[in-house]
Amino acid sequence: MTRLEDGARTDVLVVGGGIIGLAVAWRARQRGLAVTVLDPRPGGGAALVAAGMLAPVTELQYGEEPLLHLGIASNRRYAEFAAELAAATGLETGYRATGTLAVALDADDKAELGELHAFHQRLGLDSTWVTGREARKLEPMLAPGVRGGLHVADDHQVDGRRLLTALLRACERAGVVLHRAEAAELLVEHDRAVGVRTGTGERVTAGRTVLAAGCRSHRLPGLPDGVLPPVRPVKGQILRLRIPAPYRPFLSRNVRAVVRGAHLYLVPRADGELVVGATSEEQGYDTTVTAGGVYELLRDAHELVPGITELPLVETGAGLRPGSPDNAPLLGPTALPGLVAATGHYRNGVLLTPVTADLLAEYLATGTVPALAAPFSPSRFARSSA
Amino acid sequence: MTRLEDGARTDVLVVGGGIIGLAVAWRARQRGLAVTVLDPRPGGGAALVAAGMLAPVTELQYGEEPLLHLGIASNRRYAEFAAELAAATGLETGYRATGTLAVALDADDKAELGELHAFHQRLGLDSTWVTGREARKLEPMLAPGVRGGLHVADDHQVDGRRLLTALLRACERAGVVLHRAEAAELLVEHDRAVGVRTGTGERVTAGRTVLAAGCRSHRLPGLPDGVLPPVRPVKGQILRLRIPAPYRPFLSRNVRAVVRGAHLYLVPRADGELVVGATSEEQGYDTTVTAGGVYELLRDAHELVPGITELPLVETGAGLRPGSPDNAPLLGPTALPGLVAATGHYRNGVLLTPVTADLLAEYLATGTVPALAAPFSPSRFARSSA
Numbered sequence: 001m002t003r004l005e006d007g008a009r010t011d012v013l014v015v016g017g018g019i020i021g022l023a024v025a026w027r028a029r030q031r032g033l034a035v036t037v038l039d040p041r042p043g044g045g046a047a048l049v050a051a052g053m054l055a056p057v058t059e060l061q062y063g064e065e066p067l068l069h070l071g072i073a074s075n076r077r078y079a080e081f082a083a084e085l086a087a088a089t090g091l092e093t094g095y096r097a098t099g100t101l102a103v104a105l106d107a108d109d110k111a112e113l114g115e116l117h118a119f120h121q122r123l124g125l126d127s128t129w130v131t132g133r134e135a136r137k138l139e140p141m142l143a144p145g146v147r148g149g150l151h152v153a154d155d156h157q158v159d160g161r162r163l164l165t166a167l168l169r170a171c172e173r174a175g176v177v178l179h180r181a182e183a184a185e186l187l188v189e190h191d192r193a194v195g196v197r198t199g200t201g202e203r204v205t206a207g208r209t210v211l212a213a214g215c216r217s218h219r220l221p222g223l224p225d226g227v228l229p230p231v232r233p234v235k236g237q238i239l240r241l242r243i244p245a246p247y248r249p250f251l252s253r254n255v256r257a258v259v260r261g262a263h264l265y266l267v268p269r270a271d272g273e274l275v276v277g278a279t280s281e282e283q284g285y286d287t288t289v290t291a292g293g294v295y296e297l298l299r300d301a302h303e304l305v306p307g308i309t310e311l312p313l314v315e316t317g318a319g320l321r322p323g324s325p326d327n328a329p330l331l332g333p334t335a336l337p338g339l340v341a342a343t344g345h346y347r348n349g350v351l352l353t354p355v356t357a358d359l360l361a362e363y364l365a366t367g368t369v370p371a372l373a374a375p376f377s378p379s380r381f382a383r384s385s386a
Numbered sequence: 387m388t389r390l391e392d393g394a395r396t397d398v399l400v401v402g403g404g405i406i407g408l409a410v411a412w413r414a415r416q417r418g419l420a421v422t423v424l425d426p427r428p429g430g431g432a433a434l435v436a437a438g439m440l441a442p443v444t445e446l447q448y449g450e451e452p453l454l455h456l457g458i459a460s461n462r463r464y465a466e467f468a469a470e471l472a473a474a475t476g477l478e479t480g481y482r483a484t485g486t487l488a489v490a491l492d493a494d495d496k497a498e499l500g501e502l503h504a505f506h507q508r509l510g511l512d513s514t515w516v517t518g519r520e521a522r523k524l525e526p527m528l529a530p531g532v533r534g535g536l537h538v539a540d541d542h543q544v545d546g547r548r549l550l551t552a553l554l555r556a557c558e559r560a561g562v563v564l565h566r567a568e569a570a571e572l573l574v575e576h577d578r579a580v581g582v583r584t585g586t587g588e589r590v591t592a593g594r595t596v597l598a599a600g601c602r603s604h605r606l607p608g609l610p611d612g613v614l615p616p617v618r619p620v621k622g623q624i625l626r627l628r629i630p631a632p633y634r635p636f637l638s639r640n641v642r643a644v645v646r647g648a649h650l651y652l653v654p655r656a657d658g659e660l661v662v663g664a665t666s667e668e669q670g671y672d673t674t675v676t677a678g679g680v681y682e683l684l685r686d687a688h689e690l691v692p693g694i695t696e697l698p699l700v701e702t703g704a705g706l707r708p709g710s711p712d713n714a715p716l717l718g719p720t721a722l723p724g725l726v727a728a729t730g731h732y733r734n735g736v737l738l739t740p741v742t743a744d745l746l747a748e749y750l751a752t753g754t755v756p757a758l759a760a761p762f763s764p765s766r767f768a769r770s771s772a
């Protein structure tokens with residue numbers, strides 16, 4: 001069990017009540033730990049805006065095989081994770097085993113998807129090449145110009161907002177303390193993190209402090225230099241359309257494409273919502289929805305699925321993906337004793353939620369870093385520069 | 387003075403508390419009449435969505451000279467109308483004497499604007515041809531491809547929302563009764579309109595009943611056939627962007643263009659709002675904001691003023707312009723004694739508000755139709771088919 005400092009109020013203090021922080025808190029509580037989540041507005045963060053695509057295979061990048069394994073592990077846990085949450089809370093998460101279709105709009109796209117398909121095959125991943133005709137048979141709303149692509153049967157989807165709501169309730173029911181306050185300063189005593197001072201001056205002390213504050217994690221005052229690499233904000237603008245009943249299903253699975261170099265995806269939910277994402281902009285802590293961002297998404301989506309023209313545009317939004325220096329998450333103990341990281345999930349926060357929660361809870365309960373988490377040590381950048 | 391029916395509760399009952407209904411009510415009250423406005427939510431209607439461009443010269447259509455005269459008369463009254471409203475209420479209307487620049491993006495547009503300019507000159511209107519270079523000197527954010535156009539010094543702007551708020555307060559202060567209920571049925575007795583039954587069954591009787599319910603005017607149950615022509619809804623989708631302080635003024639006057647056959651306008655307000663309008667869609671009583679509508683506005687605006695890309699997109703909306711069969715307003719007494727029309731203003735409701743209010747008040751107070759209103763008699767369609 002976690003060693004407690006003198007005067008500690010909780011075993012584990014999670015800073016940040018977004019999707020990662022809440023899931024870690026819930027799982028850690030299930031392991032018998034006393035857990036507090038510190039956040040002025042728990043249930044917020046990037047997952048409120050995210051499309052919720054669970055696509056480790058379709059989104060595979062060269063050189064990111066460790067991340068692929070983590071993503072696949074998380075994806076495999078999702079059905080059970082969602083079922084367990086539903087049983088605990090009575091709330092649905094919108095988890096849907098739809099599969100994903102990634103299509104090419106021109107010869108370059110086709111060549112790129114062809115290489116991805118070959119890579120999938122070398123890794124033994126389930127991924128099927130489809131012709132343009134087959135793609136349109138799967139998704140009749142696709143533009144006539146679609147030249148084929150990849151059908152990935154195991155890349156699914158979940159609704160980030162429903163998931164946040166369910167996790168918040170699961171935490172409350174499990175006895176996680178939700179402390180609605182700002183984290184103003186990390187408390188470090190005798191070279192050990194011992195908790196956080198809140199914006200109102202209160203000390204919340206803990207055996208372990210878990211930083212799960214997304215792109216604000218490394219900006220917590222009091223954090224010693226070199227303990228956590230910068231977690232930069234990568235802005236994503238996203239649209240929510242509605243599919244009126246007479247048009248349904250409209251799309252039956254996630255549809256992805258690269259349009260003019262931008263990654264576009266359309267995620268159709270069971271309740272008729274159609275999420276269209278996302279821009280990727282590195283310009284600081286700005287969540288403004290811009291005319292240009294919305295324009296590009298609509299233009300590209302229109303090229304891929306012309307029929308969206310008729311759909312109501314219900315909502316526009318922007319969130320900040322937390323990007324570590326190598327775009328892989330920061331999981332587990334830091335160089336500062338008592339301080340643990342669960343952040344830097346970049347584009348994969350929703351996907352990696354179940355596995356992150358399991359790995360962190362295991363570490364918090366046992367003090368041992370599970371093998372699956374080892375490649376994602378927050379200290380990996382310090383090591384490589386040493 | 388207006389002859390009152392037995393048991394009448396008011397001299398004038400205005401059905402519809404949009405911009406036209408409120409302005410008519412205010413002016414009629416100033417003439418000493420007892421006035422009631424019937425609307426479940428007064429201060430609403432198409433002006434809530436409108437850009438508020440006051441552009442009778444730039445928007446001139448061939449064969450619409452009577453409407454031009456009405457528009458110019460209203461435009462000339464605007465500064466005083468706004469000042470009077472401000473004095474009565476302490477509220478600003480956002481009236482701004484900016485002028486308007488109508489530009490051409492290709493050779494066809496240029497030819498069309500050239501013809502409009504010649505037409506302006508024949509009619510003695512103030513309209514100056516500018517080259518592309520001169521246009522960009524006036525508005526440096528214009529796309530390099532702009533080929534010139536027309537500078538119309540007297541076509542200005544007002545903020546429809548502020549105007550509604552001010553009119554509502556002016557009515558309240560002047561003693562207009564705001565009756566917050568639905569009009570369920572026109573009451574006709576002895577071949578005369580005598581008021582309205584409300585949705586809750588109440589009878590509100592009046593010497594004159596003024597129909598100012600926009601595109602719902604002709605659908606009032608109880609309205610005898612042939613008294614009012616249909617007033618069709620013409621949907622307009624519109625965007626509201628924000629010009630952050632460092633970018634201002636961004637644009638200094640209204641900018642218009644025809645892009646791919648669609649009329650586009652950008653109206654920059656003093657408070658940093660930039661309105662981009664508008665689609666024109668005839669598809670019934672539908673105010674859905676669609677992916678296609680927003681896409682087209684952003685695409686065309688981006689072509690005209692590429693710098694909009696950086697601007698926050700704050701709001702999207704849709705309203706219904708009330709279009710009569712000839713797109714000109716319906717002003718004055720109808721064939722049914724006691725029933726008066728003030729509707730069908732189509733794209734010109736905000737522009738025509740001051741003159742409509744003055745003409746209707748004059749008629750309601752004196753029983754004489756002013757000469758300026760005569761071409762817009764609601765009976766003109768019945769006459770032409772007879």
